[in-house]
Amino acid sequence: MGSLRRTEEYGIGMTGLVPARSFCPEGRLFIKREDGNLGGSIKARTAYFILKDLCRRMGDLAGLTLIESTSGNLGIALARLGADLGVRVLCAVDPTVATEKLAMLAEAGGEIRMVHQAGGRDFRAARIAYVKKQAEETNCIWPNQYSNEVGMLAHEATTGPEIWAETNGLVDIVVVSVGTGGTICGIGSFLRSCGRDVLVVGVEPVGSIIFGGEPGPYLSSGAGLDGPSPLLQRHGSVIDLYAKVADDLAIAACREFAAKEPFGIGITGAASALVGRQLARLHPDKLVVAIAADGAENYRTIIDSLHVQPNIVRNAEFRLLPPAWEHGLGGV
Structure with a gap:
């Protein structure tokens, strides 16, 4: 009978938290690098x-x-x-x-x-x-990551505690791109249990309507949905604010980040880093953590081929709003 080995034997978890000093010299922005996991992602x-x-x-x-x-x-x-x-x-x-x-x-x-x-x-x-x-x-088994509680538990049990330990319990703001909601709900749930007032911020691409708004096309790079998932409907109350970031801004941020830092981050991580940088600039005394779910190499063709204005992110500002869940919470 096949069985799974321990997470550390696969190289899962205990990923690094790295300061983004050149990308954000005006504040204390740290990137949780998840590209070191098995398969290169969170x-x-x-x-x-x-x-x-x-x-x-x-x-x-x-x-x-x-x-x-x-x-x-x-x-x-x-x-x-x-x-x-x-x-x-x-x-x-x-x-x-x-x-x-x-x-x-x-x-x-x-x-x-x-x-x-x-x-x-x-x-x-x-x-x-x-x-x-x-x-x-058919006889296929569907784990259903959009509703599966263990998807949230993975981050409540591992990612959240790692962030807490790596910041010595001093994290003030955490920024996470949102798709299924498992990552942000798991991290947010753990941080809520620590007794520190940590601001939890979700990020979705423009065109996604997890937090409402007008639907439209967007890249399938790991974030976005046509409404809140069942996981979010049950546990989304841990999210304090959200922002929407257009794909072209996220791709431009991928390029800027790679030019300024010694490593690259993927499209959803760049979107989170952009929002994290805005918050770090507004609150230079706060410790801000942005989750980079994977690395830039997973999207090299997209990042290199799409034409975006090189300075498009320089003065970009994002509206940060509390979620107004159109479909309510706790009902699925």
């Missing part, structure tokens, strides 16, 4: 907890097939870890997923299912609908 934490939970509930998973909607990172991690369990992993992706991630998915052993828009849905909603249908009509 989703290794989620995948490990999901598979560990399935093993606990179902026993031997060998020969079973998992299917999940993914922008790449979770699928990569599920496929890498699933190999130890003898699990087949089907990954529902869409045409906006970075080519680098598709290559990594295939290399990890994930089987790619390309899903196109249908019925007026955005890409991610179309992927979820496809996966739900496959799970209902």
Whole structure:
């Protein structure tokens, strides 16, 4: 019977917290670098907890097939870890997923299912609908990262405590890009339990309507949804403020960050870093942590090919608003 080894044996967790002094010389901005995890992203934490939970509930998973909607990172991690369990992993992706991630998915052993828009849905909603249908009509197991409590627990048990320890309990603001909501809800829940008044800020791409607004197209780089996920509906009360960052600003920030710091960050991490920099400038006495879910190499084709104004981020300002959850909380 296959089984999972300890997280440290896979290189999951205990990632670094690095100051972004050149990107943000006016404040105390730190980047939580998640590209050091297995598969190069924060989703290794989620995948490990999901598979560990399935093993606990179902026993031997060998020969079973998992299917999940993914922008790449979770699928990569599920496929890498699933190999130890003898699990087949089907990954529902869409045409906006970075080519680098598709290559990594295939290399990890994930089987790619390309899903196109249908019925007026955005890409991610179309992927979820496809996966739900496959799970209902076949023997595939759908972990459902959008509703699975262990996805939140992964960050409540690991990422949140790491941030607390790495800042010696002095973190004031944490900024997290939001998709499923598992990362921000897990981190926020842990920090709430520490007794310190930490401001939790969510970031979504313009076009995503997790926090409301007008729907529109956006890149499938790990953030965004056509409304709050079930996880967010249950636990989103930990989020104090949110901001929306357009894809072109996030990509320009990827380039600026790489030019000023000795490492690169992915598109969602750059969006969070932009909002984090604004907060650090406004509150130079506060310690601000922005989560970089993965590295720039996962999106090199997109970052290098899309034309954006080089100075577009210089004076960019983002409205920070409290969530006005149109669908309410606690009902799913």
